[in-house]
Amino acid sequence: MRTLILFSALAAVYCSKDHTPPKVQVYSFNPGKYGMQNTLICHVSGFHPPDIDIQLMKNGKEVRDSQLTDLAFIKNWQFHLNKRVDFTPERGDYYSCRVTHGFHQKDFAWEPNM
Template identity: 60%
Template sequence: MKFAVFLAALAAVYCSVDAKHTPPKVLLYSRNAGEFGKDNVLICHVSDFHPPDITIQLMKDGVEIPNAEQTDLAFKANWHFHLTRNVHFTPAAGEKFSCRVTHGTKVTEHAWEPNM
């Protein structure tokens, strides 16, 4: 699988001479409705970006949450990439959860809205 990711990245670099920089679309949500004290999964899905130079961090009160898992980098026929990162968490009142995305040199932070 890593070889496939390597080939995808190599092809992207080869094609990036003619490709434009496209910023990512970011969706941050939880698997279940947000409830304080209930186990849940925080999911950050990043899509439609190019080039594939990207880092996704799931944050709690400004500190990266350990043990997050990430899918393999994948792309569509138009060389726009997508990637998902998730982590188990148990939200509590007053805590702030977010997804920090670094694409090239631009950093954006997206807040989780628990809808409670």
């Protein structure tokens, strides 16, 4: 019974008005050039609660060996994270950042501007 009460309390907090969706920016360290090594970065900020999953994707499949920064927050308990991976874009490849926060999942495309 105690577990049920705790779970209900946590669910109420999680689903409360304090649930703030993340702002997401997907960009590369250097300007995008086909065939040139670069770093793909997904910057996720301004979200609460801190439970979040970030995946860097290539053509719909997760890119392995990505690195995640430590979770950080600012004074109003809004969190931010970066995830990055080295990559070499090729013509026809599609890169994105998939963010799952709570029950919401969304993909954000990298725009290479090439």
